[in-house]
Amino acid sequence: MTNISMLEFNRIIQGAALAESAEQQVQLIVDAISEVIATDVCSLYRQNANKDMALIASHGLAQGHPFIIPANQGLVGRVAQSRHSINLINPDELADYYYVAGSNEEQFHSFCGVPLVQRGDVIGVLVVQSRRPQALAPEQEAFLTTLATHLALLLASLPAQLCQPSRPLLNDYRNGISGAPGIAIGRARVRRAAGLANAAESTAEHIEQELDAWRALKSRVMAELKQERHIVEQTLGDNLAAVVDAYQMLLDDPGFGAHITDAIKTGKVLPWALKLAVSYFSELFKAMQDPYLRARHEDIEQLGDKLYLAWRGHGPEVMAPEDGSPIILVGDQLSVSDIVSLPIDLMVGIVCSAGAALSHISIFANALGIPAVMGVGELSLSMGQPLIVDGDNGQVIIAPSDALITEYQSSIKSQQDVARRFAVNRDLAAVTTDGAKVTLMANSGLQADLLPGLKNGAEGIGLYRSEIPFMVRQSLPSEADQVAVYREVIESYKNKPVYIRTLDIGADKPLPYLPIVEEDNPALGWRGIRFTLDNLQLLITQFRAVMVAAAGRDDVHLLLPMVGSTGELNHAIELLDESLKQLLAEGKNVCRPRLGVMVEVPSSISLLPLWRNKLDFISIGSNDLSQYLLAIDRNNPLVGRLYDPLHPAIIHEILRIVRCAQDCQLPVSLCGEMASDPIAVLLLIGMGIRQLSMSSSKLPLIKWLLRATSVSDAEAFLTQALTMDNAQDIRAAAETLITKSAIYLDG
Template sequence: MSELANPAATLIHIIQSAAQAESGLEQMQQIVDNICDTLQMDVCSLYLRQRDDSFLLLASRGLKQLHPVMIPPGQGLVGQVLNNKQPLLITEPQQHPAFFHVSDSDEEQFHSFAGMPLIYRGVVKGVLVVQRLNTELPDAAQQALLSTLAIHLALIINSGQFSLPSVALEQKNVVHQGISGAQGLAIGKARLAQQARLADVSRKEQQDSDTEEMRWQLLKQRTMSELEQEKHTIREQMGEGLAAVIDAYQLMLLDPGFETMLTQEIRQGAELSWALRKTIEFFSEQFRALPDPYLQARAEDVCHLGEKLYQVLQGESLQHPDSDNQEPLVLVGEHISVSDIANLAAQELAAIVCFEGAALSHIAVFANALGIPAIMGVGRLALNNGDLLVVDGDNGEVVTSVGKNLLREYRRLIRERQQTDARLVAESKQPCVSLDGQAVALLANSGLQADAEPGLRYGAEGIGLFRTEVPFMVRASLPSEQEQADIYAAVLRQYQGKPVYMRTLDIGSDKPLPYLPAVQEENPALGLRGVRYTLDNPALLTIQLRAMLRAADGNDQLRLLLPMIGSSGQLDECLQLLDDALQALRQEGLTVVRPQVGIMVEVPSAIALLPKWRDKIDFISVGTNDLSQYLLAIDRNNSLVSRWYDALHPAVLLELQRIVSIAAAAELPVSVCGELAADPQAVVLLLGMGIRQLSMSAAKIPAIKYLIRHLTVAQCQQLFEQACELDDATAIRALLQAFIDQQMAVGQ
């Protein structure tokens, strides 16, 4: 028996030596080799769990592998480890009822078996197996080491940092998991967005700063001109709202802070391309450091601008593909830019796949607006132009090496989806009224001018939440009052005659402005954010209030939303600043009216105070995302605990019911603008408890409207009563899904 004199040192040796491998697959092989050598095992094998619960032998030492080894779902000793989520240590494994014989492997000669599950956040990702020719099982120290290694291997496998072996790549229907940026299904041929990358620029020096600055000014002019051309193309093909994305790039390009940093790099001796890279990296990193996913996604906008500048510098921009192409295309690349989309005919583009990126990027916004699926952060794929791809935006998956059977199935699903979507879009123009005559207002959430266009197309009755942070984040300095007023006025014009709920700045330590002093806090989510931040910086809030009032231009379309209100003192200070802004603008001769004012109910302390605020506010809007995580004490963006987060937790539902009851008694209109508003299961309960206004991403409006038009509020009330009798979110969701399935079957 092998003695482990220093288990910690052994563990470090195995992991560190494997880390030197050139590929993830070699790393796995190195680990199984080291385990065999260190623990004196005759066999060490690593099995990777597949989507159908089968297991692929990823790496092994000691087993014969004359062909790819695949353990069928539910079979074999590794299947036992999966089912039990526990180590399995037995002698004479071939006598076990679950034993699965792999032909030509000679494994019947091994008389001991120890299988360790590779578990990542409750999910078995694979199984690590060691075997010996004799019946000796690993001792306690060896078992502890194997268990620790299993945790490390689960982390590596989940990270997706390795590729499957060639035998797996030769299989059909290879699935690559990413993040859904836009839902939908598509089949098309890959079109690779391959251009010179700013990130590949190496350090270059120059001796003539004046000449280099002149090059910069010429580059800026050429880039602005091309952006104008692209904006025209997008406006013609996709609408005014999406063309506004180009405005964000132009604003960044003209921003004094951007100009100052770039010219400073040049004056310090950097050649233009290197100065570009340094400047773009600085501003993009500012966004990536923010914990808020919506604002993190703005880093991609900075990167897209950098790539555009570099392509113009290299003379590679505005390269149009063949216009004769009639086949659906999937645009694929590390960073897909708006320019890449503008240079493709809209009718050609079937889907977008980004190796990097987030669900809230501008590219995802474009995909949603165009009604095509988008997958972000899928990792680098080995593709050639013309490779056939299936893009499943519903599940965030890209399928390569597509087999005929799967292709046939996806084509059937796409036909059915097209029929369903046509029905949903046709109904989206109809009034949102339940079968028993209850009207429900559906509004759109937005944070960009580009977000607004799809909402109008899908019949949104206004904007229920306009996030005003973005104009502050796409620049290196605070936007002026006039710049803010122009942005807000454009959104109000797009929704002329409809209410627009504008939330004042929700910034702070959890999503700071990169050009303001950072505040270090141990728990930013409970710290200086929302109105807590703006009331500490009242000039910031005053300028924004003035800009909103000026943008409203004397009409009553504007609704003012105050985030993170948790006390009467905070509310009173905000209202006083509003009154002061109104008075000052009137003294300046402007026609302004006091907008309706409401609060975001997201801090639990606000709930009990609602009756005391009935004469101070005109409405309330429930931010279920923050409210749920505060009630459950779970950060939903923390992957370590997010599996415990469910906004249909019984405690959350009871608090929502309490809010609705208090609001009704105080005669305060109440709406929901968090993710629950777009969750079909949750919508049934929200209607059942009395909510009659919902705000969601524009793409979700048709489906939610269709659902509401095919149920009765009386049914929802009955289901809400049944749900209140349950004490588990999973059971509540099962109850609701069964009802929805039944209603949709009747509706069809």
């Protein structure tokens, strides 16, 4: 691409980014392309749900009616099928030419189409045409191909209405990010924007009165936040109540307050001063590289909305339906205030136009067991609009048809029936048909997780993610704070084992109040045990807190994350021993927990035989181990689809770990997604693993499976799987065994 075309390319992309709507974006793009390449027509097609190609924008074609090219027909269809550009003249002379009546396309005698590809699938086609029977020059075709890679990203995010502009739209699917799993059917209760973004600049006549108004407003909202915290603490526990603390600390932050008072002192009215302060701090967060910190811009914007509503004398603009119908709470950026303003027994789903999986609203949705979808883009919904929230697949369906509602209702009923069936086995041991006992434990990280695990028959906590209580706070918890949290976990599972993982922060789990170091590849960088050994005061405090909380118990375990070298392990053991000596010298009643490592860094596998005398047990962290073995970030949308925990390399490596643990006489367990995948569980049981830890909601299913399976059948399946070179064949081979287990239980 020449320098001139690169400049034009950047101009097109930047110009589109400034458009106010999706329709304007695509129209600006086709107009600009037509101008740059000097063609008479530039058209953008998007594939719809029926695989047809719908014209969503055109410069040069008549568009007085729906312009749809049926799937795989015409030159546009040929581009989509071949996934390659076509550049030719006299297109109307070709056998596969498809003419749309009334388009005036017969005037144009050249055609160049390039595919728009997203994650390996063609989702659209970009076409340019000219009255002259002259093919595009190679550099022009290359320009279009380059532009198409950027357009594919834009096209994937556009609302589905653009594909069917003239028909009433049923089953309008919107893709987002799963914030919490599950399926919900209900009616939208839309939380309208507070309007702070529309506050106009104005001059204050009496500055002192504006300052007094700010102080009164701050006091009022602080009181409201304290009340909300009390409500959340009573219903969901102190850990989630700490999320409300984030708003309180922002409101009480001297920098935030100074920004507002300084603006007022220059003569600005209070609403404009609020807008300036919120915009300033929001942009600071948005500019941060770290995804967790970047997501915190929502907190400051939600606080700004709350302040503006209070200034106007209003509360959150969401009301409960009078008929008591199920509520799906919808908004651009929802806050804790929006949740506590509605009856929790009626709320069945949450949809956020913005937001991310790391949003505080996602934490609440998971704790409440409410399906949530985040980041679906701009929605134009009316109060009471029927919706389906599919948190399992990260989708929202607007205006679902009766048939689709019936289908989802059937799915929900089936899930509920299965859950009730599984619940019968809740208090029974997970014993295979040939008598092998498997210990099933729950993963946890919040107080709200503790009770569901016990209700679902968890035999202990197999993985307590200690970083989560750190992440929902705005400053480091003290040793006393940590003792209280760990003691509650331990006491909740009295006479049951508890495995507490030390802080696993860094990479995708930073702490918002600690310095962030930019890294080119954070997943391979400063995280887990590497971070805490470099900040050993954090690790010592945590060691001390766990040992104090464990006093009088002999079933508390410590897990070290991301250990990859003997030096790291030795250093951690030295700090643990040092912490124990400190506590004993202080006269504290303590207990030194059993110590183990998470086997998740591949280098640790080969070192296990050399660590046998340093460890009491090992736990396989299947999530990180799998992504490191496959060199795939499972959260990266570009390659996440390639991640499969049943990849043969993973199966062989886990078997190597298990055999090594058996040789070293080290107890071995597994936590992570594999522990709740029925096919993976069959393989793990065949390997000899007898302790699994998983999300509490998955416990009934896995217990059901184990009570219907024999170890001998699992061993035979493992032997078969070890001969296979792809995950698809392994899954297919499991069907016979799964079916056999179901028949056994039915019988």
